Amino acid sequence: MQRRDIMRMSLAFGAVLSVSAILSGPGLAEPLAKVGAAAPDFRATDMNGKSVALSDFKGKTVVLEWTNHECPFVRKHYNSGNMQALQKQAVGEGVVWLTLLSSDKGEQGFVTPEQARKLTAERNAAPSYKLFDTDGKIGQMYGAQVTPHMYVIDPSGKLAYIGAIDDKPSTRLDDVKTARNYVREALVAAKDGKVMDPPLTRAYGCTIKYAS
């Protein structure tokens, strides 16, 4: 009670003296990635030890998928086969699919390269690369908040879609059948050179367990 009052008092000082920057938490930092803007470049190591950069895929459509295999929302899309089907269809069309792992060591969703390979095989997943972002820098840069958080980058390198995988925020497997799949739509739009509508939705899922 008293401590909270002290904190409020401090915040009052902060607000008026415009030193809010000192007080604001990491969540308040503006991410670089914005719909319609160029997707910021990054480099990361994949589960097979290969170093991969976003700029390696110039001229191609790229999907970014943030994941955490223990998250119930991620499980909904893998246990139903929804995510794998999306991946296969996309990769078959020449899209580059990057799955990102931003869980910190010791947190839910953290895996070793070996576990990542095993999970990919077990679940019959088909991303182009599975990338480690253990320090969370890429995730923070893109403002990824939850798993699964989905991004579609068009061939010109601009972010065409950011948000949820579909419009049914739930953990029920059955919902994937009736949901409107935004990622699929964004990929079709990118292929046709059209603008995805909506280009931005609220992602649903588990909070990403970033390194603090």
Added chain:
Amino acid sequence: MRKLPRIALFLLPCLLGLAGHPAEAAEPFRSKYSEAALVAERSAIAPGETVQLGLRLKHIAGWHSYWRNPGDSGLPTEIEWSLPEGWKAGDIQWPAPYRMPIEGLVNYGFKDEFVLPVAITAPADAKPGESITLNANATWLVCEKICVPEEAELSLTLPVAAASAPADPRYGRLFSAASLAQPKPSPWQATLGGDDAKLKLHVAATGLQADRLAEAYFFPYDGNALNHAALQPLSVGAEGLQLALKRGIDAGKPVAPLEGVLVLAEKLDGGLVARQAFELRATPGVVPTMAAASIGGIAPAMPGGDVDVIEAMLLALLGGLILNVMPCVFPVLFMKALAFARLGNAHRAEVRREGLAYTAGVLATFALLAGLLIVLRDGGAAIGWGYQLQHPVVVLLLAYLMALVGFNLMGLFELRGGGNIGAALAGRGGSTGAFFTGALAVVVATPCTAPFMGAALGFALTAPKPVALAVFLSLGLGLALPFLLFSLVPGLARYLPKPGGWMQSFRQFLAFPMFATAAWLIWVLAQQTGPDTMLAALLGVLALGFAVWGWGRFGEGRWRPVGIALAGIGVVAALLLLRVPLAGADDAAPSARDAASASTTSAGSMPGAKGSAIAWDRFDADGIAEARRQGRPVLVNMTAAWCITCLVNEGAALSSAGLAAQLQQRNVLPMKGDWTRRDPAITRYLNEFGRSGVPLYVLYPADPARAPVVLPQLLTEGLVIEALNKL
């Protein structure tokens, strides 16, 4: 064979002696993280009656489930009913949620044990004596850092009774908590302004006192409307309160009406904080600019991070440092610094002494401020410091002071004589002068800091005295620090520019920020009162200018009497003009309060809410004894227009027709005292009960020998009726 189940259904309860027994939940659902069951507020339901049922959830420590808008992640809890024919279930009546920061995101939800109420209506042809089993499938997501989806098939067997059944005592506490947390219709208009990125939510809650608010937060229904993680800085002014909101996914779209729940936590007596929730719909429109706002950054509500005393003191120190460059403080300090430079290294000891004296002056003034606060607090004056600083007369006096300092810097007059404030200002006068320069620095800093001082002092109201004092002294030390360094570290003075003719020009130049501050204060005054006061203020400054001109021109030599006369005329005129805002403060400012208090006094309801069925008598201490002599119990209700909790209690618990009937039936005399304008008789009455503020509810049994019962500050209808039953 086909008939058997029906007969069994009919007979079984009788055979087992179940009829008339309270509602029975099947085994509750239990998992590692949660316990869930269906519960009913009453032990039975009558045909056609609507009874509150609820999903009772209990999560293990640190885990939570979600509100209808879960925030940045999570899922709302869902209940799917399968009811016998004719039975109806409403939607979940969501209690006001809590804000839960996690990993830089913010979720909205509930912790520990709570009930999500749902209204269940029995068909008119339900047969008394029957027992009905209600089934529901509930799904929720329970999270700490990680999340687990849970699902339970729940059922509740509810006897149908001929008449309304009494409340089930087992769940009274949970249902009453849910009812207190239920958003009430907002008694205030809400307007929404803003641009592509930001919104300003204006709630026309006039007459609120900033220092009674511990928290203000708006929970939007639509998850796309706002950035959930962004803080919602609060301003409170005469026009109402405003929250600065950051837009979410919908940023860039046209500003649309915003619906949601506004939570206002109000500080009550005894360290109690009442969390009041209002449902509102803000329509896009013109948001008024608030003239003199008390600003508070309201911290995250529920698990709140820890900032220790040292950290708070460091922040205060930083705040004090920044005060040095504020337009109202800088000129004064700069002149003093130049005086130091003039003294130079030859007078090191003197410079050091003055630096210390100045610091002492600043600290003493801050200690005085903190002391004043404590006196105010202990005196039970709920009128807050923020309000004092917003008083039109105080604003005008500050404008006068700014103008005077400006005139002095311009060279219109000089002040002489050792040891007074003027001497310090002119850069003479030794240690005593330096001490008062310190005091003056704090006073002239007021217009630049008043809003935040008000808020900070308001927060300090609940902080323990030593902590509040430490924080305020740190602020003072920050203000004094640059000057202190100059006086203590010999080398630093070398970096000051060399004294010379330019100093006169610069000194005159510095008058302009002071005049600008005066202009701003007069504008604030005009906003608070009206154009008449603005004219009075301008004439007052003119009169002061005349006074100091007369004094400066004729203050010495044989024309001295003329100088004194001219100065006298000017000063008297300026002081007489203070009467205009004073009168305005008495007429204009309370007019809004009167309107609000009139509505509480006469209608006894929240503005906009439906009128109370209770006919309140005006509070009269002698009337209590008189009524009891006549064998009547008395219910005393002490309220004020600016007390949110009072409004909520009167709009909900105290305005029900049921309670009105009970009071009439028992011949209870309801009495209401309005403390909006601090009636001394009510203050005395509050003190008798050890209270320094409203609300206060007291129930007197008719028997004068029996002691009165003080009811809780947060009322429900049931609570009052229960107290009446015990009479």
